[in-house]
Amino acid sequence: MFNPFKKKYSKEELDLIAFLAxxxxxxxxxxxxxxxxxxxxxxxxxxQDEVVFFAGDPSHALYLINRGSVSLSIDVNDRFEQLAEAYRGQVFGDNSLIESAKRIYTSAVTSEKAQLYVIPQINLLEILNDHPEVRAKVMTAFAEVYNEYTAQLFKTYKSHFGFFELSKVYLGKV
Incomplete structure (x- = not known):
């Protein structure tokens, strides 16, 4: 049904909405x-090689890759071990959805250049607090991502049994 009061978006806004979707x-x-x-x-x-954020930094923004690639790494014995490489359309720094969270990995640009959309945490949380239905959908997706990560962690642990004590990770006693 036609709604004459429905917000109209510009071509640029529609492109950005499509990217975000x-x-x-x-x-x-x-x-x-x-x-x-x-x-x-x-x-x-x-x-290239520019750090977006370091592990331990406050999680003040969410990042979406428009162009380029970004490495997500942890510092292990004074060297960086890559967890993942993120590309166009991928989100990183998603613990900015959690108030007072700190970064758990370091992110740095690996491509010659990168364009990232940055959504400040203060604005992100404001939207989520003002729109409970949006919060439910975004946090459900966030939980799904972390569930997949945890499933992959357990799968890897099983295939490399004994590499570390899983109970210490699960109970937070590391």
């Missing part, structure tokens, strides 16, 4: 829900 954390949102994030998506350019 392809990301894992936002794929369950409808057009108007995605539109809530548009005013807070800041496009930033990064150069």
């Amino acid at each position: 392809q990301t894992r954390h936002f794929e369950k949102l409808d057009e108007d829900e995605l539109g809530l994030f548009l005013p807070y998506m800041y496009l930033r350019d990064y150069q």
Whole structure:
């Protein structure tokens, strides 16, 4: 049914909504829900080897890769061990969805150049607090991502049994 009061988006806004809809954390949102994030998506350019954030930093923003690639690494005995490489359409720094969280890995640009959309945590949490239905959908996607990560961690642990004490990880006694 035609709604004359429905918000109209520009071509650029529709392109950004389509991009956002392809990301894992936002794929369950409808057009108007995605539109809530548009005013807070800041496009930033990064150069190769530029650090986006370090492990231990406050989680003040969510990042979405528009162009390029970013390495997600942990510091092990004074060297970085890569956890993953993230590419266009992928989200990282998603623990910014949790108030007062600290970064658990370091992220650095691996491509010659990268363009990242940055959504500040303060704006992200404001949207989630003001729109419970959006919060439910985003946090469900967040939980699904972490469930898949945990399942993969357990699968890897089983195939390399004895590498570390899983109970210490699960109970937070590391």
